[in-house]
Amino acid sequence: MSGKQRIDDEPAFVLHSHAFKETSLLVEVLSRNHGRVALVARGARRPRAALRGLLIAFQPLDLGWFGQAEVRTLAKAEWQGGQPLLGGQALLCGYYVNELLLKLLPRDDPHPALFDAYQAALRGLSLGPPYQIVLRRFEMALLKELGYGLTLDLDADTGSAIIPGLNYAYIIERGPVRRDDGADQGIAIPGRVLLNMAANDWNHPETLSHGKVLMRSLIQHYLGNQTLQSRRVFVDLQDV
Amino acid sequence: MSPSSLDELIDALRCLPGVGPKSAQRMAYHLLQRDQRGAQRLAAALDHALRVIRHCARCNTFTEDEICARCLSQKRDASTLCVVEMPADLNMLEQTHAYHGMYYVLMGRISPLDGIGPKELHLDKLLARATDGSVGEVILATNFTNEGEATAHYLGEMLRARGLKVSRIARGLPVGGEIEHTDAGTIAQALVERRTL
Numbered sequence: 001m002s003g004k005q006r007i008d009d010e011p012a013f014v015l016h017s018h019a020f021k022e023t024s025l026l027v028e029v030l031s032r033n034h035g036r037v038a039l040v041a042r043g044a045r046r047p048r049a050a051l052r053g054l055l056i057a058f059q060p061l062d063l064g065w066f067g068q069a070e071v072r073t074l075a076k077a078e079w080q081g082g083q084p085l086l087g088g089q090a091l092l093c094g095y096y097v098n099e100l101l102l103k104l105l106p107r108d109d110p111h112p113a114l115f116d117a118y119q120a121a122l123r124g125l126s127l128g129p130p131y132q133i134v135l136r137r138f139e140m141a142l143l144k145e146l147g148y149g150l151t152l153d154l155d156a157d158t159g160s161a162i163i164p165g166l167n168y169a170y171i172i173e174r175g176p177v178r179r180d181d182g183a184d185q186g187i188a189i190p191g192r193v194l195l196n197m198a199a200n201d202w203n204h205p206e207t208l209s210h211g212k213v214l215m216r217s218l219i220q221h222y223l224g225n226q227t228l229q230s231r232r233v234f235v236d237l238q239d240v
Numbered sequence: 241m242s243p244s245s246l247d248e249l250i251d252a253l254r255c256l257p258g259v260g261p262k263s264a265q266r267m268a269y270h271l272l273q274r275d276q277r278g279a280q281r282l283a284a285a286l287d288h289a290l291r292v293i294r295h296c297a298r299c300n301t302f303t304e305d306e307i308c309a310r311c312l313s314q315k316r317d318a319s320t321l322c323v324v325e326m327p328a329d330l331n332m333l334e335q336t337h338a339y340h341g342m343y344y345v346l347m348g349r350i351s352p353l354d355g356i357g358p359k360e361l362h363l364d365k366l367l368a369r370a371t372d373g374s375v376g377e378v379i380l381a382t383n384f385t386n387e388g389e390a391t392a393h394y395l396g397e398m399l400r401a402r403g404l405k406v407s408r409i410a411r412g413l414p415v416g417g418e419i420e421h422t423d424a425g426t427i428a429q430a431l432v433e434r435r436t437l
Contacts, residue, residue, distance in 0.1 A: 022258040053425060053426070056425075078317060091386060092390060116312075230352035232357065233358075
């Protein structure tokens with residue numbers, strides 16, 4: 001088997017898994033150097049399988065796999081540790097992040113920087129609330145890595161720098177334009193907030209509230225007609 | 241039997257978890273060629289079960305009656321309610337002979353990525369059961385998977401908000417477990433959740 005088909009000791013996280021055949025598991029993982037990969041873990045659902053309890057989401061693993069088809073075969077998995085198990089609200093935020101990766105990141109598209117952003121997000125979630133900053137940073141990194149990078153510090157019409165004291169409207173796939181010239185389309189955001197977002201500085205509450213609206217619209221735009229199941233479940237959970 | 245009804249049978253068998261086209265074909269040939277009496281028994285049992293089995297009005301597990309025998313038993317402690325994911329979990333807890341209270345079977349777990357939330361699990365039924373006045377403590381015995389934890393978290397919040405005492409089963413090393421032979425994840429969590437002596 002050539003070196004290309006066999007991968008060893010690859011840092012990875014399980015994003016989601018499904019039962020597959022009698023005793024196997026079909027696992028979607030995010031790996032550092034090979035992007036999102038689908039793996040079959042043979043026999044992982046047997047009662048005493050060594051892989052049982054190991055292939056769980058949000059835990060750093062070292063994985064080895066082989067194969068050339070779209071779905072590879074898991075050869076080895078090692079627990080890396082150091083990431084506390086997520087609980088409560090942090091766990092639900094983790095599901096949201098995983099669903100974004102499953103729905104927006106194509107398979108076999110390597111993004112080491114995105115892997116690092118994901119790892120940082122999980123660490124952030126395990127430190128406790130507030131989780132919003134962690135989510136906004138991850139969403140920004142995800143959009144940037146997917147090539148939808150946002151220009152937040154330049155006026156999309158004139159190319160000149162955003163002025164803190166003016167009001168802008170963010171138009172998806174175009175960028176921020178002066179509110180008074182851009183009619184009433186787009187998402188209204190003050191210039192100072194755009195500049196804070198561009199600097200990845202989320203400490204001000206108004207940056208967070210505008211950021212949430214902007215990210216939600218952008219992500220829904222790139223998801224197309226797919227719905228985020230995790231978000232729907234959270235909304236239902238708020239009512240119980 | 242015409243080939244189309246054979247195809248229909250093979251297709252029907254594929255509704256079973258873990259049964260693909262090959263296994264379904266093997267099962268169909270076996271039932272038709274080698275074990276027709278077994279096939280008749282299977283068909284009758286399936287038909288009968290579908291007609292008589294329903295969910296217990298109190299604990300939600302499978303039963304043939306409105307309320308199952310366990311929920312009607314006078315010998316059980318009505319003040320504790322143990323919430324489990326599946327009937328198999330209930331059977332396991334019964335085997336311990338360490339629990340004598342009542343049960344509620346969720347018949348699943350919250351799984352946001354699969355779109356399974358409180359509506360799909362009919363959590364309002366559990367809420368009605370837990371707040372019917374007889375229950376003092378709810379023990380959450382969902383699995384120690386991410387989905388089981390998410391379920392326990394939400395049930396905990398929901399039930400505590402209604403003034404109920406809520407507890408979660410403990411986790412750590414198995415009985416007779418040696419640290420040397422235990423997986424790292426379990427030991428890491430056992431350290432996080434250590435208790436003072």
